[in-house]
Amino acid sequence: MIIASAITEKESGSDAYSMKTTAVKNGDDYYLNGSKYYITNAPIADYFLVYAFTDVNKGSIGGLSAFLVDAKQSGVEVMGPLEKMGLRTAQMGGVQLKNVKAICRLGEEGAATAMFNEAMTWERIILSALNLGIVVRVKEQVQQFGEENNRGGKKLNEQSEFVEVVSHADVFLENAWNKIIYAAKALDENSKQSFLKASVAKLLVAEQGEKVMRQLQQSTGAYGYLSKNGIERDYRDFLAFTIYSGSNYVQNKIISSFSHS
Known part of the structure; x- marks a missing residue:
């Protein structure tokens, strides 16, 4: 069903x-x-x-x-x-x-807004974790690509520009995972802050994650652009997270409403 x-x-x-x-x-x-x-x-x-x-x-x-x-x-x-x-x-x-x-x-009757907000709190936390997993998968694929490919007689994994992209991804993953954990903990404790924390986690994953995904794809050149290698599909799928379950604009509005309350 x-x-x-x-x-x-x-x-x-x-x-x-x-x-x-x-x-x-x-x-x-x-x-x-x-x-x-x-x-x-x-x-x-x-x-x-x-x-x-x-x-x-x-x-x-x-x-x-x-x-x-x-x-x-x-x-x-x-x-x-x-x-x-x-x-x-x-x-x-x-x-x-x-x-x-x-x-x-x-x-x-009239209770749907509260029901929807609770459902969105769960959804935003769970989907933030799911999309973070996409970034992890792509990062690992990019690292493998860097280990197996050379440029100018030197492995990509040993070149500063490539290393910097992977490092930025690691920093993002650490920060985003912490925000997801904070949100999940607040939800588990039935905290009134769980709705806010879920929006913070989603906005961070969607907004910063899109930039990280783009950098990871571009670091592999044409390899990341080919459909058969999967990275371009992961990037297209990830882009949707900036829209569904409440767009980045909506998350900013939610966060702003809490800061002014």
Whole structure:
């Protein structure tokens, strides 16, 4: 069973709470109208977890609710798959809802923002660790390349420019791993700071990690540009982390909101 999370809309992007999708209650049932986009696994989903406003006037605090929708029921139109730069093994698409009766509501009415924020805290920590692993893999591949290749009669691993790139990667990995551990510890302790620390970890991994990945790829020259060697795919996949699970811009906004509170 595959359940796809449907919160993003074309016009809202990472500003998820400016969505237009609504859920109107009729008796004990809710009827959903709206469109969601950029949904991972949408083309192959059995169900959708749809976020919609039950009270537009209340906004995201008290007005947003979450619902389960069957992908095959009447009024549901699934779109995709969309062609992407990276993460091509994970299908992406959208879903249009026209007066769709929800199977059920998850949690209390108006409680979806708190639910979503908790889910994002987990997701950002876990995916930060996953993407850090991509950097580790590429760094090790680059080091192996440097050991096996010479330039000017000297191994690349012994040349200052190459060594500096690897050193920068090591420093980044150490710093990023510490931030991930701090965030995971805060989450484990149910700290109110876990949401902030998860954003700090994600922003560091996404923003600095992209630069490190680019430097690692470029340090190998044409080797890193060839599809068969895998580095270019890892780089394309990593770039997506600057967008999904909240873009770098969104993480900066979250961090800034804590510093001014």
